[in-house]
Amino acid sequence: MLSFTSQRLLVAFSVALTVSIVAFVLLHLSGDLATAIAGPEATVAQVAEIRHQFGLDRPITAQYFDWLWHALHFDFGNSFYYRDTVVSLVVSRLPVTLTLGAISLALSLVVAVPLGVLAAVYSDTIIDRLALGFCVLGQAVPTFCLGLVLIIVFAVQLRWLPVSGTASWKNYILPSIALGWYAVPAVMRLSRNGMLEVLSSDYIRTARAKGLQPSVVILKHALRNAIIPVVALAAVQFGFMLGGSIVIEAVFNMQGLGYLAWEAIARNDFPVVQAVVLILAVIYVALTFLADVANAFLDPRIRLA
Amino acid sequence: MNVTAPAGTDAATDALREAAAARPTLRTAFLRRSLRHSGLVIGSVTLLVIVAVALAAPLLAPHDPYAQDLAHRLIPPIWQANGTWDHVLGTDKLGRDYLTRLMYGARISLLIGALTVLISGTIGTSLGICAGYFGGRVDSVLSYIVTTRLALPVVLVALASAALVGSSLEGVIVVLGLLLWDRFAVVTRSSTQQIARTDYVAAARAIGCSTPRILVSEILPNILSALIVVATLEMAHAILLEAALSFLGLGVQPPLPSWGLMISEGKQYMFFSPWVIGVPAAALVCLVLAINLVGDGLRDVTAPENRG
Numbered sequence: 102m103l104s105f106t107s108q109r110l111l112v113a114f115s116v117a118l119t120v121s122i123v124a125f126v127l128l129h130l131s132g133d134l135a136t137a138i139a140g141p142e143a144t145v146a147q148v149a150e151i152r153h154q155f156g157l158d159r160p161i162t163a164q165y166f167d168w169l170w171h172a173l174h175f176d177f178g179n180s181f182y183y184r185d186t187v188v189s190l191v192v193s194r195l196p197v198t199l200t201l202g203a204i205s206l207a208l209s210l211v212v213a214v215p216l217g218v219l220a221a222v223y224s225d226t227i228i229d230r231l232a233l234g235f236c237v238l239g240q241a242v243p244t245f246c247l248g249l250v251l252i253i254v255f256a257v258q259l260r261w262l263p264v265s266g267t268a269s270w271k272n273y274i275l276p277s278i279a280l281g282w283y284a285v286p287a288v289m290r291l292s293r294n295g296m297l298e299v300l301s302s303d304y305i306r307t308a309r310a311k312g313l314q315p316s317v318v319i320l321k322h323a324l325r326n327a328i329i330p331v332v333a334l335a336a337v338q339f340g341f342m343l344g345g346s347i348v349i350e351a352v353f354n355m356q357g358l359g360y361l362a363w364e365a366i367a368r369n370d371f372p373v374v375q376a377v378v379l380i381l382a383v384i385y386v387a388l389t390f391l392a393d394v395a396n397a398f399l400d401p402r403i404r405l406a
Numbered sequence: 407m408n409v410t411a412p413a414g415t416d417a418a419t420d421a422l423r424e425a426a427a428a429r430p431t432l433r434t435a436f437l438r439r440s441l442r443h444s445g446l447v448i449g450s451v452t453l454l455v456i457v458a459v460a461l462a463a464p465l466l467a468p469h470d471p472y473a474q475d476l477a478h479r480l481i482p483p484i485w486q487a488n489g490t491w492d493h494v495l496g497t498d499k500l501g502r503d504y505l506t507r508l509m510y511g512a513r514i515s516l517l518i519g520a521l522t523v524l525i526s527g528t529i530g531t532s533l534g535i536c537a538g539y540f541g542g543r544v545d546s547v548l549s550y551i552v553t554t555r556l557a558l559p560v561v562l563v564a565l566a567s568a569a570l571v572g573s574s575l576e577g578v579i580v581v582l583g584l585l586l587w588d589r590f591a592v593v594t595r596s597s598t599q600q601i602a603r604t605d606y607v608a609a610a611r612a613i614g615c616s617t618p619r620i621l622v623s624e625i626l627p628n629i630l631s632a633l634i635v636v637a638t639l640e641m642a643h644a645i646l647l648e649a650a651l652s653f654l655g656l657g658v659q660p661p662l663p664s665w666g667l668m669i670s671e672g673k674q675y676m677f678f679s680p681w682v683i684g685v686p687a688a689a690l691v692c693l694v695l696a697i698n699l700v701g702d703g704l705r706d707v708t709a710p711e712n713r714g
Contacts, residue, residue: 117557120557120558130570237698237702238695240694241695241698243687243690243691245653249687257677344561345559345561348653374566378562378563
């Protein structure tokens with residue numbers, strides 16, 4: 102278990118390091134930083150001075166390690182647009198995105214796992230067909246279209262819920278449905294397939310032969326083993342949701358991390374973009390690492406393989 | 407089946423020939439299975455119709471997709487009270503015919519889907535086939551690259567890169583092509599590992615075939631059906647991402663009639679005329695649904711063991 106964990110930790114660290122290089126390159130491809138910082142009215146001499154002041158005339162590798170050193174201390178420099186540090190911007194926006202992601206994940210699991218179990222228990226019946234059909238349809242509906250449709254129906258026509266913003270918990274309902282929708286097909290398919298596999302195993306036949314109630318067999322014996330791969334997938338999906346929330350935040354005007362990144366891209370505010378890319382990637386790496394370890398802990402076959 | 411039996415056993419050869427003739431060939435068996443798969447049939451027919459409309463857009467479209475007519479702005483579609491037959495699906499905020507723009511928009515979606523898959527498929531297949539065939543260190547490096555790629559938030563990186571290369575049709579295709587190769591690599595790798603263990607690959611190696619030749623003429627043809635399935639799913643993925651990028655204003659730029667852009671332009675009118683976003687959204691769902699049905703259907707027909 103220890104060697105498995107340390108090996109995974111090493112991979113996670115090196116992936117995070119590689120991602121940091123990508124994020125750094127992204128900033129430097131965005132154009133001449135000295136000109137961007139100096140603003141449109143700066144003279145050539147002023148730009149040169151800023152170039153020297155910010156260390157932009159040094160070799161690119163030195164700049165990278167310098168940037169990485171600061172990033173490791175949660176210092177991502179200043180935004181070009183806001184008179185604020187990137188870190189304080191990110192910290193003020195992160196809660197919205199994390200809340201949205203967490204609710205979306207919870208919603209999708211609550212819908213997808215029971216649906217998957219039902220589809221497996223009643224496999225090759227109309228219930229199974231309907232569940233799979235729902236998945237195929239679900240995958241074809243883009244999240245932003247779903248978000249707009251939800252706004253039109255529940256916010257504009259029925260007036261049940263607010264259109265946009267983050268003022269109260271009610272504001273999170275529609276965006277969470279739209280964002281959680283995306284994860285439902287994958288989670289459902291995985292829990293259905295896991296359940297099908299477990300249900301055909303010997304120990305389930307034994308449990309049934311003992312005369313246990315079908316509900317006890319399914320919930321207590323089968324689901325526990327079938328749910329293991331879903332844990333890993335849920336972690337991965339949470340990472341995808343944090344990245345994908347940019348679209349939903351734009352649709353619902355939510356001032357989260359994605360909205361910040363969207364605005365920053367449109368304004369060429371690349372220190373912010375870079376920081377958001379790096380933070381989301383590191384969160385994803387950490388989540389997959391935790392999921393791997395949790396999986397290995399729950400299922401000894403994985404860590405021995 | 408080899409029907410060159412030695413002479414002298416005429417009855418036996420005749421029986422064999424008859425059996426061979428009665429047995430359906432692989433191709434007809436495949437066709438029969440495909441036609442019995444309702445999802446595949448519905449998906450392919452829908453997809454063919456959309457492709458045909460996209461190709462024949464200049465002939466079919468009732469208007470010019472870029473012709474503005476400010477006197478006829480936001481005319482509702484035919485099923486609403488003020489609809490006219492002149493603009494069956496209504497007009498947008500600049501008075502451009504919605505049906506016409508929808509038809510031309512299909513060209514953009516299909517073009518982006520096809521070209522993106524061409525780029526990402528080439529990258530992913532090359533990486534996956536090398537990792538699967540050579541294994542060992544090559545394999546470790548590839549899985550490391552895939553892990554890193556998966557850690558990058560796709561929508562965000564695509565948006566940022568599209569902004570960097572300048573938001574345009576070509577830019578979106580290149581950016582998506584360079585981002586969406588991961589599933590190709592993963593599927594190619596595992597299929598190649600299976601094929602590389604077979605006897606006919608060992609035989610090819612034994613008669614002295616070069617490695618490139620084994621990869622191209624022994625392995626590639628045998629993983630093709632798995633690749634086609636991934637290609638359809640990735641095509642749908644690319645089309646959805648393009649719509650999202652264009653919706654966020656950093657994908658295809660106006661006045662091109664991209665469906666994502668039509669939804670984005672209609673957003674400010676959606677409270678009073680929901681059909682402004684409903685029509686392009688429905689088109690998008692139809693196209694993606696059709697492609698996914700074809701992909702799922704092909705998987706069921708070619709490799710039923712991977713269903714689910």
